[in-house]
Amino acid sequence: MKTQTSYALETKSVIKTYQSESGSINAVNDVSLQVKPGEFVALVGPSGSGKTTMLSILAALLKPTNGQVLLDGEDLAEMGDKERVIMRREKIGFTFQANNLVPYLTAVENVELMLRLNNKLDKVGKLRARELLSRLGLSERLHNLPGQLSGGQQQRVAIARALIHNPSLVLADEPTASLDTERAYQVVQTFASLIHEQNRAGIMVTHDLRMCEYTDRVLFMQDGNLVRSYTSKAEIMELARGGVH
């Protein structure tokens, strides 16, 4: 079922309920949001507010208890496991907090893996992988294994992997968690400019408000709800200057 929309990603009243001994809790409670192509959105909020859960749902890793998740008009919430695997490899790009890369593949192999999975690794693809890595400052590190790269370098390889297959949606979970401030700024800045350039919808979960500086919109979550949205440049800069949440 395809719904025509100008959004790359749109959620409608998404609810995720967890059962625990003390009863059930809504980790995500009625969240509706829209992200356009070329828009970079930050998802922030205190620990336990439901960010990771929300991201997992957007990533087609977790099924919501209720609601719709439309990626290019297709509802992830209605899909079976196999379809979701295909969505993940064709339409979504990921960077994770840690252990991002396949340890036995070199930087360029890790990036190419995304194309391999999609059966699209050809000469052009190989060239693009190298270009993208160079763009991210890794032209000297193409053939290094993840173990030979610093945390920031690994994170940048992961960004290249998240973008190489031209996904509609790019998701980043705490991409700066293991980086020092300067590296963190660099990584997020490059990430933002690539998302803008390549016209992807980007969502980054972070607890470091300073990283919001490069985003177009900040969504603030609390207790599973979207409680505030910062949209103007001025608001966002003010939030970012406020420092770590």
Next chain:
Amino acid sequence: MRQIFSISTYLAIKEIWRNRGRFLLVSLVIALITLLVLFIAALGEGLGNGNREYLSKLNAELIVFQEKSDFLIQASRLGKDRLAQIRRVDGVADSGLFGTANATLVFNDETEPLKIALLGIEPGHVGEPPVLEGTQLSTDLARETIIDKNTAIRTNLQVGDLLTVRVTQGTRDEFYELRVSGISDGQQFALQPTIFVPFYTWDRIRPKSEAELNASNLVANVVLVKLENPSQLELVQQRLETQVDKIETATKIETIQALPGYSAQQSTLNTQGGFTLFIGILVIGGFFQIQILQKVAQIGVLKAIGTANPAVAISSIIQITLVTLIGVLIGGLFTFMFSLFFPPTVPIVFNGTTSAIAIVALILIGPLGGLVSIRYAVRIEPLKALGLSS
């Protein structure tokens, strides 16, 4: 499907290559297990062969024993009168007396004395092995012998040579000279190299007790029977048992199974081989399980970015199979090299079928051992990549 296979192969081989030291170590352990299993199998084959070689090559279908001898050749006694009765039974094409004894070959030169099985057979009848060199035995009374290849190798005796047999008769050591008329292929009996002599000669030169020295009747151990039509085995067996007094009959296989210690020895060695294989399964299983436990996050990431579950499983299977194959290959090569340096006296025989069965079993231990870890890998949730689990 081809896509899944190519991505699994790619991941499996990259991982092995980038961790080749670790994987090689496991392959070497498998190589050692292979070496052990193949040697146990070869030893089983060698010992079994040493026990049964003469009987299994024998061109007879039935062996006639004295009744209640439990199919033990050495315990059975059959007089010459029984042979005449057996020959008259319908369906019997040929029969021959067979007697067994132990003796020692002694030499004038430096050659070590050699313990042999001294087998009495009737020239021209079933029981006499075909010679590869020289001629068959000429007459019932000839002072001739056919020696088997094992005897020939260990003594350097040639066709035409004279050999000396030492036996104890009564209280005295007696020496008998025999001319080697022919050399047969390997015909071991009771784990000993063999020499064959005409039955009457055998009766004269075999070891005897004081009492036997004075007795005059001719006694064999068993009578070997060749059938006109091997498909009539049971029918002729029945006829024999009704028409001939005080006998029982056994097939070749039954006789081999009843050889002293034969079954016990074979089952001991089979059990050892089985246990070694089992240890192999545990080693592989343990290694890959530990691997998987260390790789949970990494497999989670692979699944999160869109690697299908079958691809993860196939990748594991390819790895396990490859590591096992390499191990078995190395082990096979080691075994082959070692076997070149084994003296002929060591009862080790690499039989094609037995080795093939062992190798198939060895190749199967990988996937069997890895089953648990493959199942585990398939069950890893992609959410692990986000540090979550549902």
